[in-house]
Structures are given as C-alpha cells and as structure tokens.
Amino acid sequence: MNQTPTTPAAQPLAESSELAALQGLQSAELTERYNASLMGVFGTPQRVLVRGSGCVVWDADGREYLDLLGGIAVNALGHAHPFLTSVVSSQLATLGHVSNFFTSPTQIALAEKLLSLAQAPEGSKVFFANSGTEANEAAFKLARRNDGAGTGTPRRRIIALENAFHGRSMGALALTWKQAYREPFEPLPGGVEWVPAGDVEALRAAVDESVAAVFIEPIQGEAGVRGYPAGYLQAAREITRDAGALLIIDEVQTGIGRTGTWFASEGIEPDAITLAKGLGGGFPIGALITFGERTSSLLSAGQHGTTFGGNPAATASALATLHVIESQGLLEHVREMGQFLSVQLGKLDFITEVRAHGLLVGFDLASDVAPAVVRAALEAGFIINSTGPGSLRLAPPLIITAGQLQVFIDALPGLYTTAQEDHA
Numbered sequence: 001m002n003q004t005p006t007t008p009a010a011q012p013l014a015e016s017s018e019l020a021a022l023q024g025l026q027s028a029e030l031t032e033r034y035n036a037s038l039m040g041v042f043g044t045p046q047r048v049l050v051r052g053s054g055c056v057v058w059d060a061d062g063r064e065y066l067d068l069l070g071g072i073a074v075n076a077l078g079h080a081h082p083f084l085t086s087v088v089s090s091q092l093a094t095l096g097h098v099s100n101f102f103t104s105p106t107q108i109a110l111a112e113k114l115l116s117l118a119q120a121p122e123g124s125k126v127f128f129a130n131s132g133t134e135a136n137e138a139a140f141k142l143a144r145r146n147d148g149a150g151t152g153t154p155r156r157r158i159i160a161l162e163n164a165f166h167g168r169s170m171g172a173l174a175l176t177w178k179q180a181y182r183e184p185f186e187p188l189p190g191g192v193e194w195v196p197a198g199d200v201e202a203l204r205a206a207v208d209e210s211v212a213a214v215f216i217e218p219i220q221g222e223a224g225v226r227g228y229p230a231g232y233l234q235a236a237r238e239i240t241r242d243a244g245a246l247l248i249i250d251e252v253q254t255g256i257g258r259t260g261t262w263f264a265s266e267g268i269e270p271d272a273i274t275l276a277k278g279l280g281g282g283f284p285i286g287a288l289i290t291f292g293e294r295t296s297s298l299l300s301a302g303q304h305g306t307t308f309g310g311n312p313a314a315t316a317s318a319l320a321t322l323h324v325i326e327s328q329g330l331l332e333h334v335r336e337m338g339q340f341l342s343v344q345l346g347k348l349d350f351i352t353e354v355r356a357h358g359l360l361v362g363f364d365l366a367s368d369v370a371p372a373v374v375r376a377a378l379e380a381g382f383i384i385n386s387t388g389p390g391s392l393r394l395a396p397p398l399i400i401t402a403g404q405l406q407v408f409i410d411a412l413p414g415l416y417t418t419a420q421e422d423h424a
C-alpha cells in the first residue's frame with residue numbers, strides 16, 4: 001500500500017478516448033463540432049488551437065501565431081513553460097486535490113508568499129478561489145460583513161466605478177458597469193452605485209458612513225487599459241479610511257507582475273486585493289487577500305467556501321509562476337518591454353494614443369477599425385484583442401522579447417491598411 005510518488009512523464013490522452021476521434025480534423029470541421037456542442041455564450045471561436053510553446057501557438061491547420069494576448073493576461077510564462085509543466089505534473093502525481101476539510105503545504109506556502117509580496121501587515125489573510133469572478137464574489141461577501149453592526153449606522157451601499165469590469169457571476173456582475181451585461185440577469189444583489197472613474201470629488205461626495213466598500217481596478221483593463229489621474233488611488237484610500245469603508249482593489253488583470261510590479265496598486269495599503277488571471281500562469285486559481293486583523297476577521301468560519309479553492313495542483317502552479325517571475329527578473333523585463341512598446345507604437349502615425357502599463361497595453365487607432373485589425377492580425381499570424389471600435393489591447397506573456405514585439409510592430413501598418421480596406 002505504501003507507494004512512493006512516481007516521476008511524471010508526458011502522457012498524451014489514450015488512443016481510445018473521445019479525443020482520438022478528433023485527431024487530424026481541420027479547423028473548419030472542429031469549429032462545426034464546437035458550435036454543435038458548446039453553449040453559444042462566446043460566439044464562434046476565432047481558431048482551434050492545438051499546441052503552444054513560449055509565446056507561439058499553433059492551430060489545427062498547422063498555422064502559427066505570435067500570442068500577444070496571453071489568454072487575456074493569463075499565460076504569464078507563455079505556453080508549455082517547462083518549469084510550470086513539470087511542477088504541476090509532479091504535484092498531480094503526488095497530491096492533486098484534497099478539499100478544504102484538509103490543507104497541504106503548497107497552499108500554506110502560497111498564502112505566505114502572497115502576503116509577503118503584498119507587504120501585508122500582521123493579521124492579514126488569504127482566501128483561495130478558482131477565478132477572478134469568484135475572488136470578487138468573496139470580496140463582495142466580505143464587504144457585506146462591513147455592515148456597521150454596533151455603530152447604529154448600517155452600511156448598505158457599495159461604490160464601484162463607471163466602466164468597471166469585475167466578472168460575470170451575480171455578485172461580481174452587480175459591480176460591473178456595462179448595462180448590457182447586467183440587465184438580462186436582474187435582480188442582482190443590490191446596493192451598488194457607480195461614480196465616474198478617476199474623479200476624486202465624485203468619490204468623496206459618494207462615500208460616507210453608509211458605504212461598506214469601494215471597488216476599484218488600479219487600471220481598467222476591459223475598458224481599454226485606462227488608468228486614473230495621478231493620486232487617485234491614494235485619495236480613494238484616504239476617503240475610504242475616513243469613512244470606515246473598505247477599499248477593495250481588483251488586481252485580477254493587473255496583478256502578478258503584469259504592469260511591471262507585483263501589484264499595480266503598490267504603495268496604497270488597501271483593505272483587500274483580488275487576484276486571478278496571471279496568478280497560476282494558465283492554471284485556474286483566484287485569491288482574495290485581506291489586509292490586517294479587522295478586515296481579515298469579517299468572514300468567519302462557515303461564512304464562505306469553495307470545493308476546489310487552493311487545491312495542491314492550483315497552488316503549486318502559482319508558486320511555480322511566482323518563482324519564475326522572481327528568479328528570471330521578469331518584473332524589470334516587463335517594465336522594459338512596456339517602455340519599448342510605448343515608444344515604438346507611439347511612432348506610428350495612425351495610432352492616436354498609447355496606454356502602456358508594463359505589458360498591459362491599450363492603444364487607439366485614428367479610425368474605428370479595431371475589430372478588422374484583429375481579424376487581419378490573425379490572418380497574418382498575430383493574436384491581439386480589441387476593447388472597443390477604435391481600441392486594441394496587448395497582454396502578451398511576460399517572457400516576450402523585444403524581437404518578437406518588433407515583428408508585430410513592423411507588421412502593424414500593413415494590418416491597419418488591410419483593416420481599412422476590409423472596412424470600406
């Protein structure tokens with residue numbers, strides 16, 4: 001009965017599996033099968049991808065793409081990173097899942113590591129979830145517990161920002177600005193109000209002792225990579241502290257080195273931070289970090305939970321990702337690449353604005369042809385994303401090189417011309 005862990009070897013799925021039947025099919029047929037079997041919430045996928053290595057992926061027809069989106073700011077270490085692959089394989093071959101009736105060393109090590117990276121004070125804690133929306137869902141429940149009990153002033157209100165995106169589950173959706181996302185699912189959890197993003201006076205006017213929490217993304221990613229005027233986050237910190245409201249920073253897209261620092265909100269001591277996308281380097285994991293004793297004790301035993309949260313495989317993936325970012329000096333590399341992109345994109349005359357925050361980059365085009373540029377880019381072998389009719393977003397793996405970025409920059413004028421013709 002006493003078995004020692006076996007060394008993991010790369011084993012493809014067995015010939016006998018359902019997968020074998022799809023082997024060798026072309027993209028067109030696979031896409032048809034997708035549309036017949038997958039719920040239509042994402043529309044028709046742009047390509048069927050079968051393999052990746054570093055910053056490159058291949059589709060079912062053997063075409064190659066430079067991945068400048070990184071699974072939407074997720075694949076921090078690119079694809080099939082050897083260290084991440086080996087750590088997760090080895091963890092799965094040792095202990096993959098245990099439920100939260102138990103813990104495991106990877107979970108404890110990751111919690112301690114995150115608290116240290118966040119420079120969280122004594123008494124700070126971590127809750128592990130499986131996605132960004134779940135991390136925010138936990139934060140929403142945390143906010144509800146900052147209810148003003150015992151003070152005679154109930155805190156029923158929650159403030160979020162115009163153009164905010166916090167996720168698609170009911171609580172996180174209730175915080176999300178875009179009406180088209182929310183309206184079909186009402187009634188949503190109540191009490192949320194939005195104020196104009198970046199406007200200190202509007203925030204000050206909205207926040208008083210009836211507010212439980214303020215939710216802010218340090219940079220609005222889905223809204224097109226938009227930051228705020230200097231000093232806004234600091235002002236939000238002061239305003240919320242004075243009113244006894246929690247300042248909850250949604251770092252799901254910006255955290256874990258994406259902007260060239262571990263957290264985009266560094267220097268502001270928030271009450272909570274939520275994380276997900278880049279944390280597991282491609283493996284699903286989310287986290288809520290609560291700062292200090294008081295905030296960390298708002299949710300007590302039995303008040304929240306999740307079956308998968310913080311399981312050994314997921315937490316090992318995050319430990320491996322953090323280790324590579326740290327040991328390879330990727331934060332500095334990200335800052336350099338962001339600067340490089342900012343300068344190079346800024347030279348192109350059809351680009352009207354560049355918003356580079358490390359390797360989270362938004363830029364605007366002189367005409368509203370962004371979706372057509374995305375299509376032209378794909379045809380030419382580049383994966384990028386548009387956040388609006390005239391705006392594009394890049395969030396490549398943190399390991400991308402200046403040489404790879406240059407190939408894209410050289411191609412961009414041609415892609416823009418193609419897009420304009422396509423549009424006409």
Ligand SMILES: *Cc1c(COP(=O)(O)O)cnc(C)c1O
Pocket residue numbers: 131132133134136165166167168217221222250251252253276277
């Ligand atoms: C992507 C994102 C979310 C939602 O994360 P999921 O993992 O897709 O649920 C929440 N907040 C921000 C800022 C995001 O970018």
